[in-house]
Amino acid sequence: MSNILPLAFYQRPDPVQIARELLGKHLYTRIDGVLTGGRIVETEAYAHLNDQACHSHLGRYTARTKIMYEPGGVAYVYLIYGRYALFNIITNEAGKADAVLIRGLEPIEGIPEMLLRRGLPAVQRNLTAGPGLLTQALGITTKHYGTDLTGDTIWLEDHREVVPTDRIIASPRVGIDYAGADAALPWRFRLAGSKWVSPAK
DNA sequence: GCTCAGATCGGCT
DNA sequence: GCCGATCTGAGCA
Numbered sequence: 649m650s651n652i653l654p655l656a657f658y659q660r661p662d663p664v665q666i667a668r669e670l671l672g673k674h675l676y677t678r679i680d681g682v683l684t685g686g687r688i689v690e691t692e693a694y695a696h697l698n699d700q701a702c703h704s705h706l707g708r709y710t711a712r713t714k715i716m717y718e719p720g721g722v723a724y725v726y727l728i729y730g731r732y733a734l735f736n737i738i739t740n741e742a743g744k745a746d747a748v749l750i751r752g753l754e755p756i757e758g759i760p761e762m763l764l765r766r767g768l769p770a771v772q773r774n775l776t777a778g779p780g781l782l783t784q785a786l787g788i789t790t791k792h793y794g795t796d797l798t799g800d801t802i803w804l805e806d807h808r809e810v811v812p813t814d815r816i817i818a819s820p821r822v823g824i825d826y827a828g829a830d831a832a833l834p835w836r837f838r839l840a841g842s843k844w845v846s847p848a849k
Numbered sequence: 850g851c852t853c854a855g856a857t858c859g860g861c862t
Numbered sequence: 863g864c865c866g867a868t869c870t871g872a873g874c875a
Contacts, residue, residue, distance in 0.1 A: 728870095729866095780857045827856095846857095
């Protein structure tokens with residue numbers, strides 16, 4: 649497809665705006681020669697400035713967050729609880745380490761392969777509804793840390809779907825109570841009525 | 850060098 | 863509803 653989202657989409661300054669716009673876009677991977685993908689239905693924004701929930705806030709710079717300081721349009725994949733890979737898209741320009749976490753995906757392409765990777769017998773909600781699950785289904789692992797999102801391994805496409813503003817639910821992000829007042833920011837975005845949003849409260 | 854908690858999920862009570 | 867799996871990094875000594 650030629651409607652791959654260009655670097656210019658990611659390198660804009662407002663991760664909250666980008667997180668909203670990513671709803672209804674499609675995420676694909678071609679890993680081990682197998683095409684899998686689906687429609688993004690849930691995201692969260694993380695900003696490096698004034699956001700204690702963000703791994704890069706206040707310029708925190710470690711082996712894990714290094715990639716966040718690259719120019720937007722690369723993958724930030726990290727392991728949580730030693731067990732699940734979470735997939736983020738780095739946004740903004742170099743040195744401004746913003747990110748968008750993908751939390752929910754509606755499976756469309758390569759469903760048999762996704763079932764195999766998840767060890768499930770049939771399509772059900774926990775195939776891709778959750779940030780640690782959709783990475784398994786798509787075959788994304790920490791090996792994909794730093795992958796260029798305009799390449800042929802992981803990429804996003806614009807299918808010209810127009811998502812009406814009143815179908816987007818904004819709410820506080822999940823699992824970041826430690827971030828103090830920033831935990832209340834309504835930076836989690838979901839498509840109303842989608843069964844593929846994560847089950848988290 | 851040690852301890853503790855985390856942007857999670859699935860299994861068990 | 864609670865608990866454990868299992869790795870990274872922060873905070874402290």
